[in-house]
Amino acid sequence: MISLAASESFRILAMRAKPGPEELVTRLYEEAREDLYRYALTFGLAPGEAQEAAQEVFLRLYQSLKKGEDIQNPRAWCFRVAHNLSLKLRARQAPQLPFDLDLEAKLAQAGPGPEASAMERERLLRVHQAIEGLSEQQKRCLFLRMEGLRYPEIAEVLGVSASTVGEFLRRAVTRLRKASRD
Amino acid sequence: MIKEPRPHPDHEWLLLFSDGELPPEARPAMQKHLEACWECRHELQQIEEAIGAAVRYRKEALGQHLPPPPAPWRDLSSGFAQIDQELTPPSLLSRFAAALRMPRYAIPLAAAAALGAVVFVARNNVNVPTGAEPAPAVATPVQPTAVSTEQPIAPAKTVEQTPPRVAAAETPQATPAELTHSAIRVAQLLHEHGADLGEPIELSRAEGRVVVRAYGLDSERRAELEPLLKQIPFVDFQTSNGNAPAVSTTVARFAGVSGVSPFQKQLEQGLGGQAAVDTLAGESLDHAETMMLRAHALRRLAEEFSADTLSDEDQRALRTLRHNHAQALSAEVARLERTLAPALRSLGTAPALLATTTAAPNEANVFAAARRLESSIAELTGAKPVTGAADQLPSRLATDLASTGMLARSLAARD
Numbered sequence: 001m002i003s004l005a006a007s008e009s010f011r012i013l014a015m016r017a018k019p020g021p022e023e024l025v026t027r028l029y030e031e032a033r034e035d036l037y038r039y040a041l042t043f044g045l046a047p048g049e050a051q052e053a054a055q056e057v058f059l060r061l062y063q064s065l066k067k068g069e070d071i072q073n074p075r076a077w078c079f080r081v082a083h084n085l086s087l088k089l090r091a092r093q094a095p096q097l098p099f100d101l102d103l104e105a106k107l108a109q110a111g112p113g114p115e116a117s118a119m120e121r122e123r124l125l126r127v128h129q130a131i132e133g134l135s136e137q138q139k140r141c142l143f144l145r146m147e148g149l150r151y152p153e154i155a156e157v158l159g160v161s162a163s164t165v166g167e168f169l170r171r172a173v174t175r176l177r178k179a180s181r182d
Numbered sequence: 183m184i185k186e187p188r189p190h191p192d193h194e195w196l197l198l199f200s201d202g203e204l205p206p207e208a209r210p211a212m213q214k215h216l217e218a219c220w221e222c223r224h225e226l227q228q229i230e231e232a233i234g235a236a237v238r239y240r241k242e243a244l245g246q247h248l249p250p251p252p253a254p255w256r257d258l259s260s261g262f263a264q265i266d267q268e269l270t271p272p273s274l275l276s277r278f279a280a281a282l283r284m285p286r287y288a289i290p291l292a293a294a295a296a297l298g299a300v301v302f303v304a305r306n307n308v309n310v311p312t313g314a315e316p317a318p319a320v321a322t323p324v325q326p327t328a329v330s331t332e333q334p335i336a337p338a339k340t341v342e343q344t345p346p347r348v349a350a351a352e353t354p355q356a357t358p359a360e361l362t363h364s365a366i367r368v369a370q371l372l373h374e375h376g377a378d379l380g381e382p383i384e385l386s387r388a389e390g391r392v393v394v395r396a397y398g399l400d401s402e403r404r405a406e407l408e409p410l411l412k413q414i415p416f417v418d419f420q421t422s423n424g425n426a427p428a429v430s431t432t433v434a435r436f437a438g439v440s441g442v443s444p445f446q447k448q449l450e451q452g453l454g455g456q457a458a459v460d461t462l463a464g465e466s467l468d469h470a471e472t473m474m475l476r477a478h479a480l481r482r483l484a485e486e487f488s489a490d491t492l493s494d495e496d497q498r499a500l501r502t503l504r505h506n507h508a509q510a511l512s513a514e515v516a517r518l519e520r521t522l523a524p525a526l527r528s529l530g531t532a533p534a535l536l537a538t539t540t541a542a543p544n545e546a547n548v549f550a551a552a553r554r555l556e557s558s559i560a561e562l563t564g565a566k567p568v569t570g571a572a573d574q575l576p577s578r579l580a581t582d583l584a585s586t587g588m589l590a591r592s593l594a595a596r597d
Binding site for chain 1: 193194197198201203228229231232233234235236237238239240242243244245247248249250251252253255256258259261262265266269
């Protein structure tokens with residue numbers, strides 16, 4: 001049996017173990033900022049804009065935590081905010097062309113390296129083309145899943161049901177299978 | 183015994199299984215099927231391989247071939263600090279300081295007195311002869327109006343004076359009725375724009391003109407009001423280019439204030455802790471300030487227009503203005519009653535149910551009552567030293583609440 005005193009000290013320990021907003025956000029910022037930056041880039045934002053957006057996301061996270069908002073999965077929360085922010089920024093830059101990442105050319109370009117990497121590059125290029133062939137929503141599903149979000153979390157970002165996420169991912173995976181097998 | 187052949191799960195279910203998204207009740211059956219079925223195990227393996235391809239793509243294609251962030255990552259700590267600052271409610275200390283500052287409603291008159299001169303004078307209905315030099319400007323010193331505040335104002339040390347741009351040209355003279363009508367329209371306009379509640383804008387009449395004086399108005403507000411005011415005949419809109427004089431009395435006055443209620447212990451006990459007392463103090467000071475703004479606006483209307491003979495139209499307009507203020511004032515006192523009720527209860531004072539004032543329901547009396555109430559609140563919350571017997575303070579406060587409430591309701595009902 002746990003004495004009251006022991007459970008009390010456990011409670012205090014548990015409270016101490018939970019990081020405060022500043023610590024939590026700083027840690028997550030170190031871990032996840034590059035991921036968020038890349039996610040923002042896939043919307044066609046210019047690198048400077050994508051980096052600004054990624055930084056902004058963490059400030060908003062800090063603000064929400066400080067306001068006492070209960071955020072179950074801060075990483076998923078960040079992707080949701082980054083998603084919405086990127087959409088907004090992309091809408092604003094409407095008249096300009098989206099920033100061209102030119103990934104295909106970069107992947108196709110044979111750089112110096114062992115022969116095995118040429119084959120690997122070939123496979124990456126096929127995967128890239130398969131992903132480019134997906135619909136925007138399917139692509140978002142896949143990217144967010146790659147970033148570790150669970151189905152309900154992806155559903156919340158995209159404003160669709162979790163079963164729709166399952167269906168989108170199934171299609172994406174089917175394409176990836178073909179691309180990586182060929 | 184022959185078992186029914188199990189149907190193979192479709193790809194989506196396999197992916198769900200592999201992603202751990204399958205409903206818990208479906209998992210054991212899937213597990214069993216996979217153990218038995220080579221085909222599905224092979225399918226599952228292919229799904230895993232596709233996932234592997236996606237992971238490699240993320241790492242190698244996105245991770246290595248996307249442009250790197252163009253700038254070094256910012257240190258967020260200054261952003262955190264800014265957010266902290268934005269989220270921190272004003273401390274009770276600064277709230278007390280605010281309560282002790284010159285009341286907002288007294289600023290226009292005080293500013294006039296301290297500035298001594300109005301700097302920009304823009305007149306409408308003025309014909310400036312084109313091509314001619316503007317007539318030499320005369321800065322008209324503003325007579326310090328009888329300042330009705332109880333607190334002295336530190337004179338502004340430096341007043342930037344810009345040569346006034348007055349064109350002393352022929353100005354059409356208004357009849358008294360026209361002038362009154364213009365003044366009422368100005369009052370209406372200021373009311374519609376919320377400029378009659380503590381903003382440093384003052385309406386007066388002098389020498390056949392309606393004079394609207396504004397002190398340190400920001401340019402946006404000025405741009406909003408000026409064109410509208412200029413449409414009303416016989417109106418001069420005067421703005422100073424400086425800020426309303428800073429009132430430097432706060433700190434000195436604040437030094438003598440404890441910030442702690444004379445009934446702190448009882449209140450903490452009754453309300454459930456210091457935080458609750460702080461909240462009560464903050465809220466009641468807020469309501470008291472709003473109440474005073476309304477009381478002052480009412481009094482100003484009475485002072486400005488009581489001697490006028492008003493047309494029916496003007497009468498109606500004035501009534502509406504008075505009614506709005508009186509009703510808002512009455513609502514604010516009701517809020518104060520609700521806010522302060524728990525405090526009064528914990529001090530063993532019942533709210534004074536019977537009206538305890540015999541004062542006539544007019545603007546001067548409601549202003550005086552509101553002023554007494556504000557003072558009692560400041561004393562109870564420790565924002566001001568107690569005057570008179572401290573043990574009488576709760577019942578005094580209850581009485582002030584009741585009489586201000588009664589007067590405000592009578593005024594609201596009048597119009």
